[in-house]
Amino acid sequence: MNAKNLKRADEWKSQDILFCIAQDYANQRLWVGSSDFKIYEVLMSDGKVQRVEFQGQHQSYVTGLVRIGQTLVTSSYDRHLNWWDIVERKLIRSQPAHEAWIRRVIASADGTRVISIADDMQCKVWEAESGRLLATFSDHQKLTPHHFPSMLYAVAASPDGKWLATGDKVGHVAVWDAERFEKVGEIETPVMYTWDPKLDCTVLVASGVSLFHPTASDWQWEALAKSATSITWRDRHDWRFSSVPADSANWNWKTKTRRV
Amino acid sequence: MVASNMSALDVLSRPGFASELTRDGKSVILLWLAGGASQLETWDPKPGRRTGGPYAKIKTSIPGIEISELLPKMATQLNETAIIRSLNTKIADHGQGYTLMDTGRIPEPGVRFPHLGSIIAHELGQVDSRVPDFVYMYTQTEGRRQDSAGYLGARYNPMFLTDKMMPENLHRLDEISDVDHQDRAALRDFMAKRFIRDLKNPSVGSHENAYERVHGLMASDYLFDIEREPQAMRDHYGPTQFGQQCLIARRLVEAGVPFVKVARAWWDSHGQNFETHRELCADLDHCMSALLEDLRQRGLLSKTLVITLGEFGRTPQINGSLGRDHFASAWSCTLSGCGIRGGTVYGKTDDDGQTVVDGEMKAGDLFATIFAALGIQHDKEHMLGSRPIPLADFGCEPCREVLA
Numbered sequence: 220m221n222a223k224n225l226k227r228a229d230e231w232k233s234q235d236i237l238f239c240i241a242q243d244y245a246n247q248r249l250w251v252g253s254s255d256f257k258i259y260e261v262l263m264s265d266g267k268v269q270r271v272e273f274q275g276q277h278q279s280y281v282t283g284l285v286r287i288g289q290t291l292v293t294s295s296y297d298r299h300l301n302w303w304d305i306v307e308r309k310l311i312r313s314q315p316a317h318e319a320w321i322r323r324v325i326a327s328a329d330g331t332r333v334i335s336i337a338d339d340m341q342c343k344v345w346e347a348e349s350g351r352l353l354a355t356f357s358d359h360q361k362l363t364p365h366h367f368p369s370m371l372y373a374v375a376a377s378p379d380g381k382w383l384a385t386g387d388k389v390g391h392v393a394v395w396d397a398e399r400f401e402k403v404g405e406i407e408t409p410v411m412y413t414w415d416p417k418l419d420c421t422v423l424v425a426s427g428v429s430l431f432h433p434t435a436s437d438w439q440w441e442a443l444a445k446s447a448t449s450i451t452w453r454d455r456h457d458w459r460f461s462s463v464p465a466d467s468a469n470w471n472w473k474t475k476t477r478r479v
Numbered sequence: 480m481v482a483s484n485m486s487a488l489d490v491l492s493r494p495g496f497a498s499e500l501t502r503d504g505k506s507v508i509l510l511w512l513a514g515g516a517s518q519l520e521t522w523d524p525k526p527g528r529r530t531g532g533p534y535a536k537i538k539t540s541i542p543g544i545e546i547s548e549l550l551p552k553m554a555t556q557l558n559e560t561a562i563i564r565s566l567n568t569k570i571a572d573h574g575q576g577y578t579l580m581d582t583g584r585i586p587e588p589g590v591r592f593p594h595l596g597s598i599i600a601h602e603l604g605q606v607d608s609r610v611p612d613f614v615y616m617y618t619q620t621e622g623r624r625q626d627s628a629g630y631l632g633a634r635y636n637p638m639f640l641t642d643k644m645m646p647e648n649l650h651r652l653d654e655i656s657d658v659d660h661q662d663r664a665a666l667r668d669f670m671a672k673r674f675i676r677d678l679k680n681p682s683v684g685s686h687e688n689a690y691e692r693v694h695g696l697m698a699s700d701y702l703f704d705i706e707r708e709p710q711a712m713r714d715h716y717g718p719t720q721f722g723q724q725c726l727i728a729r730r731l732v733e734a735g736v737p738f739v740k741v742a743r744a745w746w747d748s749h750g751q752n753f754e755t756h757r758e759l760c761a762d763l764d765h766c767m768s769a770l771l772e773d774l775r776q777r778g779l780l781s782k783t784l785v786i787t788l789g790e791f792g793r794t795p796q797i798n799g800s801l802g803r804d805h806f807a808s809a810w811s812c813t814l815s816g817c818g819i820r821g822g823t824v825y826g827k828t829d830d831d832g833q834t835v836v837d838g839e840m841k842a843g844d845l846f847a848t849i850f851a852a853l854g855i856q857h858d859k860e861h862m863l864g865s866r867p868i869p870l871a872d873f874g875c876e877p878c879r880e881v882l883a
Contacts, residue, residue, distance in 0.1 A: 367758040
């Protein structure tokens with residue numbers, strides 16, 4: 220898919236903040252998780268948008284949502300994972316899952332597992348249907364180098380089911396064997412992570428989308444910065460500025476040589 | 480000591496001599512939350528409301544008082560702290576809001592109102608002090624605004640520290656040994672005193688005072704050196720810049736500096752308010768509680784007023800970037816220590832934090848309260864030419880409910 224060919228088909232606004240989304244292309248419907256602690260089915264037909272609330276709710280922001288068959292699994296700042304019946308539009312099960320805000324929940328490619336990450340800096344893998352905990356693992360520090368609470372923001376599963384990756388606030392990415400739950404690689408992706416004025420080195424990324432691509436057995440970081448508009452790199456005394464056009468397709472950055 | 484106080488040079492003939500005695504030895508540490516901290520993520524949480532955001536509130540050491548879960552350490556030691564939840568200062572612009580909360584009044588053409596710190600320095604400082612009267616530590620964003628002593632004169636301008644926590648140009652030159660430095664000062668002092676004795680002139684005396692003061696300031700540079708503190712004490716405040724500056728602030732007030740302002744940047748959370756406050760509140764919670772505990776253990780808290788304040792608060796409404804914008808209609812500050820009735824909450828906002836429903840307080844009222852806590856008469860007047868100017872703005876009164 221070439222992003223340049225995308226055209227906006229419709230626009231719908233809501234008063235609340237929608238943190239997560241899952242879609243059912245065939246039936247032209249979406250499911251969204253909201254800042255009002257609820258989840259909704261959004262139906263689109265004949266140019267009209269109808270929003271239907273599910274019975275039951277979380278106790279805080281709904282931060283993650285994934286569809287597995289006729290079930291939705293959601294995550295929340297309330298530290299729970301919830302299971303929902305899509306047909307009945309109601310809560311099936313709610314279970315405590317983490318010790319801190321859950322940032323995201325995804326599904327494995329085959330749909331048999333759900334994976335959650337939270338600010339307890341742990342990644343957990345669950346049986347998708349039963350909710351049974353299969354594994355807990357982490358390679359992320361609870362505090363940033365500036366001694367502030369860190370967050371575990373990102374998780375991804377490879378399409379072939381072999382790998383998982385988790386990424387935290389300070390830019391540490393760990394890559395995992397999805398069966399043995401052992402770390403097989405790591406990548407440091409320097410980002411701005413603190414508001415402490417005492418900084419030795421800062422990289423500010425205005426906006427960006429990053430994907431990680433394995434090259435043989437050697438993990439190299441390739442940033443596909445499709446929407447980054449500027450990057451500022453600061454050493455102790457030198458500022459370096461490079462600007463990436465908004466429509467650039469690829470941008471490779473070698474961490475050691477610090478050259479674009 | 481009282482006779483050398485700049486505002487009490489003729490004490491025996493002045494009324495209120497006893498009140499002037501009570502001001503002695505008192506200091507202020509202002510923790511300036513630059514950019515405007517969110518009252519809903521600090522002192523006046525509204526969980527469960529549409530405006531409340533995702534954070535919960537927690538019980539504190541004071542029954543019936545709850546604050547944000549982001550301040551767990553402060554929740555255990557509110558016994559010396561009064562929370563004011565009902566500030567309505569109306570100005571939600573950084574520059575004008577800063578000026579208002581800096582001086583306690585709306586600016587007027589032709590008058591340069593002094594900063595709170597300059598007023599305190601004038602009221603509590605010593606004319607022959609060998610330490611700074613007013614120190615302001617800051618590095619980034621809105622706190623770069625330099626406070627002014629206004630009509631009180633340059634004597635009361637702050638010593639302004641930015642990138643470094645050590646004042647510049649205070650050290651003697653490396654080419655001059657300490658012995659030489661002391662000998663030079665002694666020779667200059669000997670000759671100056673003879674000169675003053677033979678030529679009685681106020682400007683000559685002022686010149687001499689300036690030299691004495693500079694010499695004293697040079698000798699006070701050790702106050703900014705936290706390496707002189709035991710590692711355990713430095714660990715107590717933590718490794719962040721804010722923590723280190725709070726430690727310096729304690730050292731300064733311990734040495735008799737009347738006013739220290741420590742500004743912490745980045746509270747202006749128009750986007751990602753909750754992520755921002757997660758980190759900033761952790762810093763504030765740790766450093767403020769460490770500072771209060773340290774002052775308490777040293778017997779200084781009863782003579783030190785610790786204030787948390789900013790230009791304004793933040794909107795109850797959460798914007799599309801998960802941020803909160805500027806808001807001055809119902810926000811919070813705290814007063815701890817000297818002259819304060821701890822364990823109290825003054826004022827109340829509505830369920831969503833949109834308006835003040837009880838105990839509305841203006842900037843001038845807050846200033847009057849601060850002065851009263853320090854034993855300073857809030858309606859005492861300076862004369863600017865023939866115009867009387869009270870320390871707190873006309874019609875403003877201290878809040879007795881938070882005063883001990």
